[in-house]
Amino acid sequence: ASDVSAAKQRLIEAVDRLQARLDRDKGQGDNWRKYLRLDELAAELKKPAGPSLETLGAVYAKFAAGHEGLKLACFVEVRRALRQFIVRSRAVDDASLPEKLGQALDELPPLIQAYRESHDPAVAGRIQAVLEWLDLMDRGRQVVATVEREFGQSNLFVEVSADLLAKGFTKPVDTTEPVREIILGTDVRGTGHIVGRRTLRLLPASDRAELAIEVTGSIAADTVGYNGPARIYSQGDTPFTARKVVRISAAGVEILPADADARTRTKIQDVDVTCRGNCVEKIAWKRTFKQKPAAEWEASRRAEFRLNRRIDREADERLNELRTAFEERFRRPLLDRDLFPEVLDFRTDEQALRVEARRGGPFALAAAGEPPAPPAGDLTVRLHQTFFNNMAEGALAGMFLREERFREIVTDLLGRLPPELESEDSEPWAVQFPPARPITVRFDDGRAVVQFRGEAYEKGDRRYAAMDVTAAYRLERRDAGFVLLREAEPTAFPPDFDPQKDHLSVSQQTLRRLLERRFGKIFRPEIALEPVELEGDWAAAGPLTVASIQMDDGWLAIGLRAAPSDAVAMP
Template sequence: MLRHAAVLFVVLFSSISILGICKGVDIADFRNQPLGEAPPFQKPDKNALVEASAQLRKSLKPLDALLSESKSGVDWRAYLDWSALEAQADAGQKLDTSVLLKLYRRFNANENGLEMYQFVTVRRALAAAIEVAVAATNDQAAETYTKRFQKLSGLVSKAAKEKTPKSLDGVGPLLARLVESRQAPGLVTKIRSAVDRPNLYMSVDESLLSSAVDRVVDRTSPVNEVVLGTPVRGTGHTSGTVFLDFLPSSQRAVTQLSFQATNLANTRSTKGPVTVCSEGLTELSAQKRIYIDDERVWADPTIASASTQTRLTGIGIKSRFGKNFIRRVASKKVSQLKPKIEAISERRAQERVRREFESETAEAIGQASQDYEHKFRRPLKAR
């Protein structure tokens, strides 16, 4: 049904990215309402150390997979001190700051390859583990926190006055350190709501994508079913279109892939001496909405519908006696069963088109989602 469905998602991935709608306070608000006094320093508990260790363990998985497939994987593991990495990943509340610092320096060195996101992810997890370990065990952690807050307060005040991107350069790293050391979560949220802004906006004309997706459906297929215990044979001709629509949304990119068609079936059903010839007209439709935002690509389940009308085109009687009587009885029976037969046909057609539409779009949506994460978001996050 949808041989070109994959084209849709390739084009979507390469052409559209809608990054978060701005909400909350504005940076200029801090001009009249400065940060004030620093929230009290909170020493991270044991659970915070366990979480940092678990996050480090999770970050090692993509890198482990990469090194397992690389010819230089053994050398990389030796350079990175892989056994020490695994030990810290399993250390839980017993994280060793000195070991973490040594490991971090190796990941932060000027070596080719360390810019790959698999390495960057581990480096960031190490930095976070160092921050929470220092905050939990170092006597000077509270003093470090106070200095960071004072620096952050100055940068925010300056940014509120100047209102330029350049004035925000130092804010992000300081907020990251506060998050990693589990400090001032409310303040971090407030500042981020003021400084977070979309970093990419693109506009794509609907006709560009439609030209790659829209197509005509025209096919003939056999009918071979059993309805109310009677075999039904014949042929069905389906004609219609697959097309793409853009739907209005202020929060994300929304497209709808639709299928509209008519199936005309000519069938014969035989039971005993009676053969019934009929014509069925079924209106078919299926829709699937596809969403893209700054986090992911996903889709709603397929919605399908079918509406069937049948018409008796003839009754054949294979009997030497009583043909007229048998025909009258058969004609009356067909009229009585007509609503039930149409209802059965509608349900089957609806489920069939829903299942086919879902099956033929699922792989393309899954691939688009994977590509969006691995080829677009991860490289951006690793920078």
């Protein structure tokens, strides 16, 4: 009973947090409350005799209806807590629970061994289902922890070389600005010519990425100082270095103020006085040279101030765009949808910016062991199939997705709709994804196998049952680069269908033809890994070409090189 009470308390707390979240959006919040029957759920949880499991089951069906908005973390938390409470409550009177527990524990070892050997996402999904059931029953905690330790390693590694990053920032600096300062009571006017070079340097940091925009150069100033009757004509040379540091971590992007260091040295060309008399002019010369060290120190500080202001003004607009994009297009959307990686570490050394991440999800497997060695390249990615599969499950599992919305999502992500996703059909389609493994990929032995799973499909006013579409590609090296070749036409079959024994119904045959024709266009016969064209300031680095690629043991390792090279590695 204690596990049921604990589950109920978690559910009550999750509902309270959801209610508070909906209170912040009165219009939509009230609509969600009505649709999800939240008031009814809250009332059931307060009943002294306990809630009606039938009513809670009906409420759960609302939370699991597949609407895109229900993927927000606040809804997901309640759905999971509600399911846990319902399952545990029903198990109280289940006399067969010990037998089921034994079967689950006996099933795990062969499943784990099979997954070690095959890297099959379907086997991983079965392991995940067993672990989730054990947790729902509040049993087998040690077993769950053991499995999570083995299959809980980071499953994404990205490295960007310092040279590639610097190419987006390196540029000459050559500008002229007016000088108007009051230095030790002297009104200094003239022009300053700034000549230098801007570049990017990586600073060693183990708990975040630190990037320093550095500007080195000198300011040549030609000025006249006005102090009473004296006119002081001088030329100044101010070598300087300036640095603006940007810190990147899972928490966001931090932009520090610029920090310049300048040393002004002046050469007095002439001192003139408006009144007559050698005595006055000698006094002016003497006073000018006496104050020269202090004036140079003050001029250095003023130069630092101007440099800091200029660098902040020029860099902050661009860096603020980076910070906003990181927060609004990456961090916040993933947090809102409970998709943010459990581990996201940034670090830098003098050679590269490195990112390490782990995306699992509730009881989902991540990588086991160390990743393959980094491939050669200026930009390298080592992606374990579980990172993609777990992200896809978190984003799409159980969702009902219409064609129009799918196109909007792809266009938003890519900035355009690929031609192969344009539909020639007059009737729109829709898919209901299953609650697990909606889209999976498997990397092994130089091959990539992609599977798209639909629990139900709609086309026009017709509805079809579950069907899985599978396509396999193999990697091939050609003179022009790497190519993914489709091994055969995509196949569409119902889940667990055996073509040697089972037969398709008329409806299934119709859906199969529709899916194979449609996915035959999406999964093209040949996919050339074209160079990646860089934009903006990074265009000077030229296109990034695929220098090496490997698909094995669940890992995709790809290296992109900024400059063409004959030393292209083949897996």
